[in-house]
Amino acid sequence: MADSIRLQVTRYRPDADSEPRLQEYDVPLRQELTVLDGLNHIKNEVDTTLSFRWSCRMGICGSCGMNVDGEPRLTCATFLSDYAPGPVRVEPLANFPVVRDLVVDLYDFMEKLPRVKPWIIRDDERSVDDGEYLQTPEELDAYKQFSMCINCMLCYAACPVYGLDPDFIGPAAIALAERYDLDSRDRGARERLDVLIEHEGVWGCTFVGECTRVCPKHVDPAGAIQRYKLKAAKESVKAFLLPRGAR
Amino acid sequence: MSEGLVRAAHDVLIVGGGAAGLRAAIAIAETEPRLDVAVVSKVYPMRSHTVSAEGGAAGVVADDDTLDEHCYDTVSGSDWLADQDAVEAFVREAPRELLQLEHWGCPWSRRPDGRIAVRAFGGMKKKRTWFAADKTGFHMLHTLFQTTLKYDEVTRYDEVFVTRLLVDDGRVHGVVAVGLMTGKIQAVTAKAVLLCTGGCGKVFPFTTNANINTGDGMTLAYRAGAPLKDMEFVQYHPTGLPFTGILITEAARAEGGWLLNRDGYRFLQDYDLGKPTPEPQLRSMELGPRDRISQAIYHEIELGRAVGTAYGDVVHLDLRHLGAELIDAKLPFVRELCLKYERIDPVTELIPVRPVVHYMMGGVHTDIEGATPLAGLYAAGETACVSINGANRLGSNSLPECLVFGARAGRAAAEYAASAGPAPAVVEAQTADEVRRLERDLLGKEPGAERTSAIRDELQATMEDAAGIYRTGPEMTKGLDTLRELQERIGNVGIADTSRSFNTELLAALELANMLDLGECILQCGLQREESRGAHQRTDFPERDDQRFLVHQLVHRNADGTSRIEHLPVTITRWTPGERVYGR
Amino acid sequence: MTEVRVYRRPVPTWWWVRKRSYFVFVMRELSSLFVAWLVVYLLMFLWAVGRGASVYGDFLNWASTPWVVLLNVVALLFLALHVVTWFNLTPQAMVVKLGSRPVPAALVIASQYAGLLVVSAIVLWLVVR
Numbered sequence: 005m006a007d008s009i010r011l012q013v014t015r016y017r018p019d020a021d022s023e024p025r026l027q028e029y030d031v032p033l034r035q036e037l038t039v040l041d042g043l044n045h046i047k048n049e050v051d052t053t054l055s056f057r058w059s060c061r062m063g064i065c066g067s068c069g070m071n072v073d074g075e076p077r078l079t080c081a082t083f084l085s086d087y088a089p090g091p092v093r094v095e096p097l098a099n100f101p102v103v104r105d106l107v108v109d110l111y112d113f114m115e116k117l118p119r120v121k122p123w124i125i126r127d128d129e130r131s132v133d134d135g136e137y138l139q140t141p142e143e144l145d146a147y148k149q150f151s152m153c154i155n156c157m158l159c160y161a162a163c164p165v166y167g168l169d170p171d172f173i174g175p176a177a178i179a180l181a182e183r184y185d186l187d188s189r190d191r192g193a194r195e196r197l198d199v200l201i202e203h204e205g206v207w208g209c210t211f212v213g214e215c216t217r218v219c220p221k222h223v224d225p226a227g228a229i230q231r232y233k234l235k236a237a238k239e240s241v242k243a244f245l246l247p248r249g250a251r
Numbered sequence: 252m253s254e255g256l257v258r259a260a261h262d263v264l265i266v267g268g269g270a271a272g273l274r275a276a277i278a279i280a281e282t283e284p285r286l287d288v289a290v291v292s293k294v295y296p297m298r299s300h301t302v303s304a305e306g307g308a309a310g311v312v313a314d315d316d317t318l319d320e321h322c323y324d325t326v327s328g329s330d331w332l333a334d335q336d337a338v339e340a341f342v343r344e345a346p347r348e349l350l351q352l353e354h355w356g357c358p359w360s361r362r363p364d365g366r367i368a369v370r371a372f373g374g375m376k377k378k379r380t381w382f383a384a385d386k387t388g389f390h391m392l393h394t395l396f397q398t399t400l401k402y403d404e405v406t407r408y409d410e411v412f413v414t415r416l417l418v419d420d421g422r423v424h425g426v427v428a429v430g431l432m433t434g435k436i437q438a439v440t441a442k443a444v445l446l447c448t449g450g451c452g453k454v455f456p457f458t459t460n461a462n463i464n465t466g467d468g469m470t471l472a473y474r475a476g477a478p479l480k481d482m483e484f485v486q487y488h489p490t491g492l493p494f495t496g497i498l499i500t501e502a503a504r505a506e507g508g509w510l511l512n513r514d515g516y517r518f519l520q521d522y523d524l525g526k527p528t529p530e531p532q533l534r535s536m537e538l539g540p541r542d543r544i545s546q547a548i549y550h551e552i553e554l555g556r557a558v559g560t561a562y563g564d565v566v567h568l569d570l571r572h573l574g575a576e577l578i579d580a581k582l583p584f585v586r587e588l589c590l591k592y593e594r595i596d597p598v599t600e601l602i603p604v605r606p607v608v609h610y611m612m613g614g615v616h617t618d619i620e621g622a623t624p625l626a627g628l629y630a631a632g633e634t635a636c637v638s639i640n641g642a643n644r645l646g647s648n649s650l651p652e653c654l655v656f657g658a659r660a661g662r663a664a665a666e667y668a669a670s671a672g673p674a675p676a677v678v679e680a681q682t683a684d685e686v687r688r689l690e691r692d693l694l695g696k697e698p699g700a701e702r703t704s705a706i707r708d709e710l711q712a713t714m715e716d717a718a719g720i721y722r723t724g725p726e727m728t729k730g731l732d733t734l735r736e737l738q739e740r741i742g743n744v745g746i747a748d749t750s751r752s753f754n755t756e757l758l759a760a761l762e763l764a765n766m767l768d769l770g771e772c773i774l775q776c777g778l779q780r781e782e783s784r785g786a787h788q789r790t791d792f793p794e795r796d797d798q799r800f801l802v803h804q805l806v807h808r809n810a811d812g813t814s815r816i817e818h819l820p821v822t823i824t825r826w827t828p829g830e831r832v833y834g835r
Numbered sequence: 836m837t838e839v840r841v842y843r844r845p846v847p848t849w850w851w852v853r854k855r856s857y858f859v860f861v862m863r864e865l866s867s868l869f870v871a872w873l874v875v876y877l878l879m880f881l882w883a884v885g886r887g888a889s890v891y892g893d894f895l896n897w898a899s900t901p902w903v904v905l906l907n908v909v910a911l912l913f914l915a916l917h918v919v920t921w922f923n924l925t926p927q928a929m930v931v932k933l934g935s936r937p938v939p940a941a942l943v944i945a946s947q948y949a950g951l952l953v954v955s956a957i958v959l960w961l962v963v964r
Contacts, residue, residue, distance in 0.1 A: 017750045018840040036494055036592070047755075048704035053748035055755045057294075059461040062497045062588060064389055065298045074854070081591060101841035103432060104753035109841050110295070114409070118400040124356040132350045138365030142935070144358055151358050151390065155297050164857060167846050180397075187356060211924060212860045230928030432839055752839050 009033040009084050010091035011042050016102050024102055039079040040068055056106040066156035070106055071095040076161035076218050098161040116173050119199055120181040125192025143188040150183035150228055152221040159215035159225050165208055172208040175215035175225035182228040206232045256682045257438045262286040262668040264441035266413050266468055268296030270653035271632025272447035273395040275661030280402040283665040291408040296396045300449050300461045304388020305500035307380035308650035310346035316377040318342045328374040328540050329641025330785035331828035337619045337637045341655050348654035349381050357394040358383050371505045372647045374540040376533050380647040385502050385584045415685055416475040417678045423627035424674035427685040434751025436689055438682040442668035445660055446630040450611040454766045456711035458608040459491055459498040465762035466769045468634040472615040477623040478805040480636040483777035483787045484612035486644055487545040487720050491607025493562035495592050499604055501646040504537040506581050511567045512556040522547040525834020535834040542643040542786040545606035549720045567601035612640040616805055621660025631660035642785020693760055696745035703744050703759050706737055714770050721788050727778040734771050776804045779816050797828055863920045869913035922947045
């Protein structure tokens with residue numbers, strides 16, 4: 005293995021550039037070094053003006069999502085050696101507007117998240133004095149997978165529907181809605197359904213499946229969405245067939 | 252008010268969007284809904300470092316467990332430096348807070364009958380650590396964040412970095428902050444400010460902490476005239492992965508993992524931590540307190556009984572006897588981290604680990620309600636020092652600490668704000684000063700001879716030498732000299748990035764200035780504490796000295812930038828200081 | 836809202852040829868057209884059968900012209916793609932349970948092929964007897 009590798013990194017300054025361009029840097033290459041390590045090498049030693057988001061460096065905070073050689077990846081969990089001899093393209097996360105260098109505008113997702121009401125909805129709130137809501141390990145398993153989302157938005161970057169139609173509410177938001185619907189303590193399925201049966205809700209999804217493929221936490225948002233569609237379809241049929249009182 | 256200088260006004264402004272900050276926001280929204288509360292964070296809240304916490308959160312729920320026992324474990328774990336009234340309040344409220352989180356949807360791991368499951372943890376005599384697999388912090392943070400979305404009363408300023416507190420006449424009136432997206436420097440006034448910005452592990456080179464943990468809130472308080480407390484107590488977590496410093500949770504030991512030296516020997520038995528047994532014994536061996544275990548590992552390394560690697564000497568964490576099924580059920584994230592970052596499968600191989608800086612017991616001095624001596628200024632979570640952790644924190648006490656004191660400080664801040672007056676006009680001038688300072692001293696300065704990253708590297712190297720697991724007076728003095736030099740050199744750092752949009756070079760320079768101040772506080776306090784207690788161990792003062800040092804050290808900033816230390820007695824209620832006994 | 840001049844990267848028209856998974860997806864969607872064609876073809880076939888030997892003969896002549904044969908071969912390939920991709924996606928779209936135990940994905944997929952086999956066998960028998 006060579007001891008360095010070339011990175012082609014997107015640079016963009018909104019006040020100076022009309023569009024982003026790629027700039028090349030050589031960074032050290034060792035087995036344990038990640039793409040994020042490469043970016044930090046550039047910022048610390050070569051070009052202090054490079055901007056990118058990162059925090060935990062262990063794949064749990066979701067800050068460092070970028071497109072590496074065209075694939076949405078967490079750069080802290082992507083090893084340079086997998087791309088040797090390079091060069092490696094490091095670009096801002098796809099499908100989001102570019103703010104600066106590798107930083108994208110996440111406002112759209114932050115605005116969509118509350119729309120699916122990702123919290124426990126109940127009419128009868130139990131007092132803390134009465135102890136916990138019982139939930140068996142099986143009941144926990146029913147939604148556990150969908151609770152693993154770190155909001156890294158790699159799924160939005162991979163989704164061609166979101167790329168073509170930014171109104172689509174998107175994989176992570178729907179998976180989170182499903183997480184709460186399936187939580188035995190929640191009673192809010194009806195309220196979330198009203199949001200998600202809109203055109204930009206679940207029905208925008210054409211089951212490409214890329215979101216699930218790129219998800220670093222194996223949440224399977226595509227699965228969540230299709231299951232949600234089945235649920236929504238069943239509700240539609242029921243609403244059509246059954247009189248109001250019986251629903 | 253001149254346009255643009257003041258961005259907004261709120262009743263309570265919370266700096267930091269982690270477990271403590273978000274818990275406080277919810278507490279205020281629920282108890283005082285007519286108050287206007289805002290959370291300002293330099294990152295989106297779900298990126299806060301709470302997210303990395305793995306092991307669990309302690310709260311008394313088992314039938315055979317009592318509040319007094321949790322108190323005793325915490326107080327003895329703190330080497331008797333914790334304030335016992337605060338510990339009693341904490342222990343009493345912790346289970347309620349954890350239950351509240353459960354009601355908000357936190358996916359706590361369960362027993363087959365559906366009730367909350369608890370596990371053993373270091374330094375605890377009974378099993379009382381609630382857990383959500385081995386991603387407890389992640390689940391807690393996301394539950395809290397998603398729950399805050401319910402409340403329209405909570406405004407959020409995401410990716411906004413606070414650079415100073417606005418203070419007039421002994422009272423806090425808000426903050427000045429840089430919006431990362433636009434680069435605009437503006438004030439946000441508030442009747443009360445609550446600091447929940449976490450710890451400052453990045454002051455050290457090898458830490459479990461994230462890039463964002465630069466002690467910003469501690470420095471804000473310190474520079475505004477509020478003292479910091481017990482800064483010398485830095486927790487070294489025994490098991491971090493070499494090179495990255497990624498945390499391998501104490502839960503791995505709680506589930507039965509063993510620590511072995513290079514001869515495959517469970518060496519903790521040589522350090523007065525008990526005798527090895529096949530099943531884990533509470534408060535014994537691998538379930539001892541973090542300071543004692545880190546010290547033991549340090550000794551093994553010194554004695555040449557550790558394993559040398561390219562990234563330092565390590566000992567081994569052995570999980571092989573736990574079996575794949577248990578590891579996948581209880582420690583899946585541990586397995587994932589080892590596979591990814593060490594290319595090791597803990598099911599069949601030994602995990603290389605070494606002590607790594609993890610937590611600050613010290614922080615902004617507060618009382619039991621989260622109030623600092625500065626009117627209108629509150630602090631909670633790792634940023635604060637109440638103190639419930641004293642000289643050493645027990646694992647799984649920090650997450651409930653964020654909840655208990657986040658809620659208390661939030662309510663206290665709300666009560667204060669409800670009857671406080673608005674900000675005086677002088678804050679405008681202070682804001683203009685700060686804008687000028689940032690634009691002239693940093694943004695306007697061409698890059699010179701000094702680089703932020705180089706000074707940061709030197710700071711971290713100095714702290715590692717001077718404030719390691721074992722310290723000496725001369726080393727700390729030398730460290731202080733180096734830091735003073737670095738303080739001068741940082742004045743020559745310029746910013747090459749002239750763009751105002753997402754200028755992380757400016758951010759790094761501001762964070763470095765914060766870290767330098769805190770490094771000085773840590774070493775100054777360490778030098779003045781002439782004893783060994785908990786996580787502060789000195790080879791030149793190897794004994795604990797209750798006569799002189801059963802006190803907290805408050806470090807105040809003088810007008811000329813130097814510091815002075817005052818003593819504050821420890822509050823003792825029911826547990827008289829004694830010997831810390833583990834394993835017997 | 837962000838006040839900065841953000842840059843929106845345009846989506847290229849041929850976005851779907853750039854990645855294998857996108858390409859397969861678009862082919863999968865396209866396959867629905869060919870499935871529709873085969874349904875129409877089947878209906879035409881049935882109509883021709885119902886009109887008697889002469890019309891049926893004309894139909895067969897038309898069906899054996901090179902273009903129609905080519906179209907039907909292509910349609911058959913797309914049909915195969917349609918079957919394989921959608922059968923594979925089924926376990927992801929729905930959680931099948933036998934009692935309280937989830938049925939493994941491989942079994943769900945296999946049972947669809949089994950069903951296909953059974954129906955094909957029945958149809959073949961109807962035609963051949």
